[in-house]
Amino acid sequence: MATIKPAIPKGTRDFSPEEMVKRNYIFDTIRTVFKKYGYQEIQTPTMENLDTLTGKYGDEGDKLIFKVLNSGDFWAEAERRNQKAGNPEWSSKTLLPAVSEKALRYDLTVPFARYVVMHQNDITLPFKRFQVQPVWRADRPQKGRYREFYQCDADVVGSESLLNEAEFVLIYQEALSNLGLKDFTIKINNRKILSGIAEIIGKPELIVDMTVAIDKLDKVGLNGVTKELLERGFTEADIERLKPVILLEGTNGSKIDQLKAVLTSSETGLKGIAELELILEYVSLFESQTSNVEVDITLARGLNYYTGAIFEVKTNEVPMGSIGGGGRYDDLTGMFGLKGLTGVGISFGADRIYDVLQELDLFPERTSLTTQVLFSNFDTEAEKFALPLLRKLRSEGISAEVYPSPARLKKQLGYADDKKIPYVVLIGSEEMQSGLLSVKNMKTGEQAKVRAEQLFMYFKQTTDAGV
Amino acid sequence: MATIKPAIPKGTRDFSPEEMVKRNYIFDTIRTVFKKYGYQEIQTPTMENLDTLTGKYGDEGDKLIFKVLNSGDFWAEAERRNQKAGNPEWSSKTLLPAVSEKALRYDLTVPFARYVVMHQNDITLPFKRFQVQPVWRADRPQKGRYREFYQCDADVVGSESLLNEAEFVLIYQEALSNLGLKDFTIKINNRKILSGIAEIIGKPELIVDMTVAIDKLDKVGLNGVTKELLERGFTEADIERLKPVILLEGTNGSKIDQLKAVLTSSETGLKGIAELELILEYVSLFESQTSNVEVDITLARGLNYYTGAIFEVKTNEVPMGSIGGGGRYDDLTGMFGLKGLTGVGISFGADRIYDVLQELDLFPERTSLTTQVLFSNFDTEAEKFALPLLRKLRSEGISAEVYPSPARLKKQLGYADDKKIPYVVLIGSEEMQSGLLSVKNMKTGEQAKVRAEQLFMYFKQTTDAGV
Numbered sequence: 001m002a003t004i005k006p007a008i009p010k011g012t013r014d015f016s017p018e019e020m021v022k023r024n025y026i027f028d029t030i031r032t033v034f035k036k037y038g039y040q041e042i043q044t045p046t047m048e049n050l051d052t053l054t055g056k057y058g059d060e061g062d063k064l065i066f067k068v069l070n071s072g073d074f075w076a077e078a079e080r081r082n083q084k085a086g087n088p089e090w091s092s093k094t095l096l097p098a099v100s101e102k103a104l105r106y107d108l109t110v111p112f113a114r115y116v117v118m119h120q121n122d123i124t125l126p127f128k129r130f131q132v133q134p135v136w137r138a139d140r141p142q143k144g145r146y147r148e149f150y151q152c153d154a155d156v157v158g159s160e161s162l163l164n165e166a167e168f169v170l171i172y173q174e175a176l177s178n179l180g181l182k183d184f185t186i187k188i189n190n191r192k193i194l195s196g197i198a199e200i201i202g203k204p205e206l207i208v209d210m211t212v213a214i215d216k217l218d219k220v221g222l223n224g225v226t227k228e229l230l231e232r233g234f235t236e237a238d239i240e241r242l243k244p245v246i247l248l249e250g251t252n253g254s255k256i257d258q259l260k261a262v263l264t265s266s267e268t269g270l271k272g273i274a275e276l277e278l279i280l281e282y283v284s285l286f287e288s289q290t291s292n293v294e295v296d297i298t299l300a301r302g303l304n305y306y307t308g309a310i311f312e313v314k315t316n317e318v319p320m321g322s323i324g325g326g327g328r329y330d331d332l333t334g335m336f337g338l339k340g341l342t343g344v345g346i347s348f349g350a351d352r353i354y355d356v357l358q359e360l361d362l363f364p365e366r367t368s369l370t371t372q373v374l375f376s377n378f379d380t381e382a383e384k385f386a387l388p389l390l391r392k393l394r395s396e397g398i399s400a401e402v403y404p405s406p407a408r409l410k411k412q413l414g415y416a417d418d419k420k421i422p423y424v425v426l427i428g429s430e431e432m433q434s435g436l437l438s439v440k441n442m443k444t445g446e447q448a449k450v451r452a453e454q455l456f457m458y459f460k461q462t463t464d465a466g467v
Numbered sequence: 468m469a470t471i472k473p474a475i476p477k478g479t480r481d482f483s484p485e486e487m488v489k490r491n492y493i494f495d496t497i498r499t500v501f502k503k504y505g506y507q508e509i510q511t512p513t514m515e516n517l518d519t520l521t522g523k524y525g526d527e528g529d530k531l532i533f534k535v536l537n538s539g540d541f542w543a544e545a546e547r548r549n550q551k552a553g554n555p556e557w558s559s560k561t562l563l564p565a566v567s568e569k570a571l572r573y574d575l576t577v578p579f580a581r582y583v584v585m586h587q588n589d590i591t592l593p594f595k596r597f598q599v600q601p602v603w604r605a606d607r608p609q610k611g612r613y614r615e616f617y618q619c620d621a622d623v624v625g626s627e628s629l630l631n632e633a634e635f636v637l638i639y640q641e642a643l644s645n646l647g648l649k650d651f652t653i654k655i656n657n658r659k660i661l662s663g664i665a666e667i668i669g670k671p672e673l674i675v676d677m678t679v680a681i682d683k684l685d686k687v688g689l690n691g692v693t694k695e696l697l698e699r700g701f702t703e704a705d706i707e708r709l710k711p712v713i714l715l716e717g718t719n720g721s722k723i724d725q726l727k728a729v730l731t732s733s734e735t736g737l738k739g740i741a742e743l744e745l746i747l748e749y750v751s752l753f754e755s756q757t758s759n760v761e762v763d764i765t766l767a768r769g770l771n772y773y774t775g776a777i778f779e780v781k782t783n784e785v786p787m788g789s790i791g792g793g794g795r796y797d798d799l800t801g802m803f804g805l806k807g808l809t810g811v812g813i814s815f816g817a818d819r820i821y822d823v824l825q826e827l828d829l830f831p832e833r834t835s836l837t838t839q840v841l842f843s844n845f846d847t848e849a850e851k852f853a854l855p856l857l858r859k860l861r862s863e864g865i866s867a868e869v870y871p872s873p874a875r876l877k878k879q880l881g882y883a884d885d886k887k888i889p890y891v892v893l894i895g896s897e898e899m900q901s902g903l904l905s906v907k908n909m910k911t912g913e914q915a916k917v918r919a920e921q922l923f924m925y926f927k928q929t930t931d932a933g934v
Contacts, residue, residue, distance in 0.1 A: 006585040006803040009514050009569050014582055016589065017507030017596070024508070036861050038838040038868030040484030040886075041491070045615050046513065046571075046601060047476050047533075066514075067536040069567055071605035075559040092542040099566075100536055102476050104513075115481055118473040122483065124885035126871055129484070134513060138538035148512055161871035163850070170858075285854045336473045371505040383630070387752045391637075394503050401505030404593055404628035418591035419507075 011139070011147030017370065022363050023150075023354065026179065027132055030152055030348050033175040034130040037167055039154045042129050044111040047102040054103075056110045056335065058304075064137045066104040066147075067096065074099045104136040108153045109332070109345070116157055117336035125158030125341075144351065155345030157332070162275060165309045165328065166282030168346045169293055172313055172324060179353065180362035183316040184323070185292055189299040190276050191306050191327070193259060196269015197245055197297075200262065201238050209233060211300035214246050218298070222246065245297060252280060252295045259297070275308060305329045311346055318359050323349045370399060373459055374421045376412050377403040382427045389425070389455055396456045416442055423459065478606070478614030484837065489821065489830050490617075493646065494599055497619055497815050500642040501597040504634055506621045509596050511578040514569040521570075523577045523802065525771075531604045533571040533614075534563065541566045571603040575620045576799070576812070583624055584803035592625030592808075611818065622812030624799070629742060632776045632795065633749030635813045636760055639780055639791060646820065647829035650783040651790070652759055656766040657743050658773050658794070660726065663736015664712055664764075667729065668705045676700060678767035681713050685765070689713065712764060719747060719762045726764070742775060772796045778813055785826050790816045837866060838888045840926055843879050844870040849894040856892075856922055863923045883909055890926065 008014065015023060031041070053065055070077065078090075078098035088094065105111055108131045116123060132152045141147055154171065156164050172186050198207035209232035213225050220228070225246060229239050245262060248255045256273055263269030276295060283290050299312050301322075308328030315323055326346030333341045357363050373393055375386040386402050393400040403412045409426075416424050426438040426447075437455065439448045450458045475481065482490060498508070520532055537544065545557075545565035555561065572578055575598045583590060599619045608614055621638065623631050639653050665674040676699035680692050687695070692713060696706050712729060715722045723740055730736030743762060750757050766779050768789075775795030782790055793813030800808045824830050840860055842853040853869050860867040870879045876893075883891050893905040893914075904922060906915045917925045 006519070006581045007516060008512050008519075008581075008585075009516055012512035012514060014512065014586065015510040016586070017509055020508040020510060035837060036864070036866045038841075038866060038886075040837050041487040042484055043482040043487060045475050045479035045481065046603070047479060047615065049474060049476055052473070052475075063538070066538070068571070069534040069536050069563075071530070071533070073559045075557055075562050090542055092540045095542050096536075104535070114473045114475075118475075119481065119483070124882055126882075128868075136513070148514065156871075159871040163869065163871045174861075282854070285851055286858045287855050288858065370502060370507050374505075384752055387749070388754050391753045391755065394641075397503070399503045399505060401595075402630065404623075404626045404630045415591055415593075419505075 009147070011141030011145075013146060013148070021370070022357070023350070025363065026350055026353055026357070027150075027152065029178050030175045030350075031130070031132065033171055033178065034154050036174075037128075037154075037171055039128045039130040039156075042112075042115060042131055043133055044105065044108075044115055044131070046105055046134075048105055048111055048114070050097075050101050050103045052114055053106055053110060057106060061106065064139055065106050066136045066138055067100040068102040068104065070099055070101060105133070106137060107135050108133060108151045108347075109155070112153070112155060113332045114336055116341070117333050117338045120338060126156050126164075127158055128154070128156045130154040144355070146351070150350050152348040152350050153326075153345055154347075155343055157341050157343035160342050162278045162309075163282055164344050165275075165279045165311075166286065168311065168326065168344070169279070169283050170286055170288050171346065172311075173288060173292065175348065176313070176315075176323075179357060180360070181315055181317065181356070183292075185294050185314050185316060187294050187296040187299050187312045187314065188276065188279065189295070189297050189310040190272035191303065191308060191310060192268050192272025192275065193263070193297055194272075194300065194303070196263045196266035196272055197242070199266045199268060201234075201241055203234065203238065206233055208303055210242070211298075211303055214242070214298045215300040217246060248295075248297060252290070252293070255295045255297075272308075279309060301325055301327075305332070309344065315356050318356055320352055320356055321349075323352045323356065325349075371401050371419060371421045372398050373400040373423045373425060374412070374416045374419075375400070375402040375425045376409065376427055377406050378409075378428060379406050381429075382406075382432065385427055385432050386425070389452060392456050393459060396460055398456070398459050400459075413440075413442070423462075425455065476614070478608030478612075480613060480615070488837070489824070490817070492830065493817055493820055493824070494617075494619065496645050497642045497817075498597070498599065500638055500645065501621050503641075504595075504621075504638055506595045506597040506623075509579075509582060509598055510600060511572065511575075511582055511598070513572055513601075515572055515578055515581070517564075517568050517570045519581055520573055520577060524573060528573065531606055532573050533603045533605055534567040535569040535571065537566055537568060572600070573604060574602050575600060575618045575814075576622070579620070579622060580799045581803055583808070584800050584805045587805060593623050593631075594625055595621070595623045597621040611822070613818070617817050619815040619817050620812055621814075622810055624808050624810035627809050629745045629776075630749055631811050632742075632746045633753065635778065635793065635811070636746070636750050637753055637755050638813065639778075640755060640759065642815065643780070643782075643790075646824060647827070648782055648784065648823070650759075652761050652781050652783060654761050654763040654766050654779045654781065655743065655746065656762070656764050656777040657739035657775055658770065658777060659735050659739025659742065659775065660730070660764055661739075661767065661770070663730045663733035663739055664709070666733045666735060668701075668708055670701065670705065673700055675770055677709070678765075678770055681709070681765045682767040684713060715762075715764060719757070719760070722762045722764075739775075746776060768792055768794075772799075776811065782823050785823055787819055787823055788816075790819045790823065792816075838868050838886060839865050839890060840867040841879070841883045841886075841888045841891045842867070842869040843876065843891060843893045844873050845876075845895060846873050848896075849873075849899065852894055852899050853892070856919060859923050860926060863927055865923070865926050867926075880907075880909075890929075892922065 047068055054062055081098050134148050134150050136148050169186055176184050194211050195207055198204045198210050213228040213232055217225050226239055259273055280290055299310055301312055306327035307330045310327040311325055312322045313324035328344040330342045332343050375390055377383050390400055390402050422442050424440045431437045435452045436449045437452055439450050514535055521529055548565050601615050601617050603615050636653055643651050661678050662674055665671045665677050680695040680699055684692050693706055726740055747757055766777055768779055773794035774797045777794040778792055779789045780791035795811040797809045799810050842857055844850050857867055857869050889909050891907045898904045902919045903916045904919055906917050
């Protein structure tokens with residue numbers, strides 16, 4: 001067999017033990033909060049039927065879906081089909097359906113919609129589910145953008161109540177606080193407000209152009225937005241009317257008051273404002289803070305599918321794109337034949353959260369620990385001496401191992417160091433005779449003498465103390 | 468958009484909330500034991516380069532690998548290549564490398580070998596890793612056999628010590644006991660013993676034929692094995708010499724003694740026996756039981772790659788194929804250019820363990836629980852009343868939710884029933900006035916009166932008590 005230089009596909013990653021511990025810490029923290037709010041986990045297959053995914057993400061999205069080649073003699077099958085069709089010339093477009101009928105999950109939302117419809121008879125509405133699984137996109141890889149990455153979603157379908165939106169605000173607050181973030185903003189908007197504004201200007205058909213333009217306020221400033229609005233078919237007069245909305249400032253209450261004044265003749269717009277107000281009221285009724293919730297009508301993500309609330313979360317501690325987002329969508333399951341089911345959901349950007357915690361040094365030290373205790377191994381006699389002690393520690397729930405064969409002390413301490421094992425139990429002939437073992441603290445270098453039969457108590461205490 | 472009847476590819480599965488809780492229970496139990504023994508988690512990408520996987524699983528295996536179609540205009544690229552090669556006729560075999568360079572992980576072992584070689588400068592040997600991830604095989608789906616399923620592996624590379632083998636016996640014992648299994652057998656064999664036997668008979672080149680045949684003893688009996696051995700090139704005289712080995716009975720010690728007598732002139736065979744003995748001695752030194760460890764020289768799984776110990780685990784409580792297996796392999800990483808690294812590993816069959824626990828009713832009742840408490844919702848006043856109480860429960864770590872909008876009692880109780888929520892807090896006008904809330908136990912139907920401000924204490928106690 002020829003030797004292959006080991007490599008992985010571009011845009012994909014291996015995760016080392018240290019990275020896994022940190023990633024699991026993030027996922028577990030978020031999962032715990034989801035569960036506390038009554039969300040239940042599901043998983044869907046990595047591969048979906050190609051026709052389940054095609055057409056759901058726009059033409060660009062379709063191109064970015066990874067397709068799986070049919071098994072068996074796919075070419076013979078394709079040729080058979082081609083003959084039937086009168087042997088036209090192949091192209092990637094015509095060949096694709098002949099050689100591929102499965103594809104890798106592109107997000108968690110479409111598979112969730114498919115799940116809800118397929119299992120509608122087993123599901124009790126409202127159905128609150130969360131899902132933490134990888135997705136795949138054939139995007140050009142770049143810093144922070146991968147071809148395989150995890151999504152971490154919670155959605156509820158079958159409930160119109162805005163309590164759900166309020167609870168998502170609380171979920172963001174609780175999960176991000178539990179991860180150690182202190183200063184973050186949960187931005188909230190409502191699609192109906194954007195519709196109302198476009199309506200007031202008399203250009204409801206340009207709502208997407210309008211929001212795409214004002215979404216860039218942060219980056220390009222008012223002049224940039226003005227320029228783009230002109231390019232996209234708005235007049236100077238339109239922009240004059242838009243300005244107070246674009247430049248909205250002050251507290252949430254004052255922003256809402258100003259919007260009400262502007263939107264007074266738009267029923268849709270006023271409905272959006274009422275929804276926004278009720279969500280904020282619910283958050284207050286939960287006796288949760290609203291100081292990190294910010295009404296931001298320039299927020300326009302997912303405008304293609306969101307129909308009510310729109311969320312986006314940013315950390316203010318390091319420069320970073322959004323670390324979460326979501327919104328309400330109507331009729332998600334319509335594409336699979338189940339009409340009229342409303343849903344609302346949010347997502348955590350786990351990879352970005354990872355980078356934020358790393359930069360702020362917020363990963364708990366304990367998350368980098370695996371094995372707590374290493375028993376040294378100098379000869380077979382010492383090895384035999386160690387095994388029952390090792391077993392005892394493990395039976396007390398303490399992660400422990402013995403260096404698997406006799407080796408020099410330096411090598412064994414190096415192993416403990418590399419693996420960040422905090423304690424090494426040294427067993428030499430003196431220790432075996434006296435029954436007094438030497439326990440080396442790898443951080444301080446100090447050595448303690450501990451009786452063999454008290455070893456498990458010693459580590460139970462240090463472990464409980466979180467040392 | 469045309470309506471699509473929702474379906475998933477054959478051989479794949481959705482996992483419902485209830486299944487997820489049970490699956491997570493199995494994975495978490497095994498993970499906890501792996502960690503306690505010093506194993507660290509890694510993850511590798513779903514897609515590997517096709518040439519990383521090709522040729523590692525035999526010709527049959529290669530066919531079962533799911534290949535991913537290249538992105539972009541794959542056909543144009545294939546045509547370009549074809550022109551260069553002088554426009555030969557396409558076949559699936561020639562087209563494949565032109566349109567696919569990535570494939571889905573087929574097992575966790577080859578990606579692990581690739582990982583070790585790629586990251587050899589960051590890894591401290593011995594490297595003890597575990598990995599719990601799905602793999603994909605284009606096998607014909609049938610009962611209990613899926614095209615996407617999880618593997619749950621632990622391996623150590625870079626240590627020849629048989630302590631590792633002994634610890635794997637302990638890991639099986641501990642993990643399976645923790646899952647509630649009471650009667651299971653860890654079968655152990657050694658490739659060197661099989662080699663020794665084939666050597667003694669004078670047909671070392673027929674070792675695979677020999678083991679394939681005697682592996683079937685359980686199913687076809689001695690006559691069946693004899694017939695197969697004759698077909699596979701053994702003589703009556705050979706079979707006479709094999710018989711005592713095939714029909715080996717008694718304790719492990721007596722089996723070992725008999726084998727020693729047979730293998731007295733085979734150095735390799737005796738080495739295998741010595742290894743077996745040392746592994747069993749280590750298990751005893753750990754003061755762990757050896758009564759469920761059974762020497763079984765008809766065990767021959769993975770003979771293509773195992774070079775030392777071979778493991779297989781069976782439950783004796785229900786009829787079921789093996790629920791675990793593994794062994795020692797030399798030079799796993801050789802295919803990626805890193806020679807001479809020995810490894811030993813085991814695997815848990817999570818899907819089968821799931822079926823066993825299900826059949827024996829061993830899933831803890833608590834694992835089916837998600838939300839502990841549901842607050843009823845009869846009107847906006849009661850809803851407002853509930854929110855701070857709900858928040859308090861959650862802040863105490865109790866999973867709780869409020870029915871998201873006012874609804875009839877029956878509907879809300881049905882929701883609690885379907886979701887297996889054990890308690891419903893009923894808040895009507897009387898309750899709000901008196902501050903004495905009704906707590907309905909959904910299992911017994913009983914109702915208790917609890918003061919609003921003592922609600923969290925009430926549930927903290929019942930939850931701690933595991934009710």
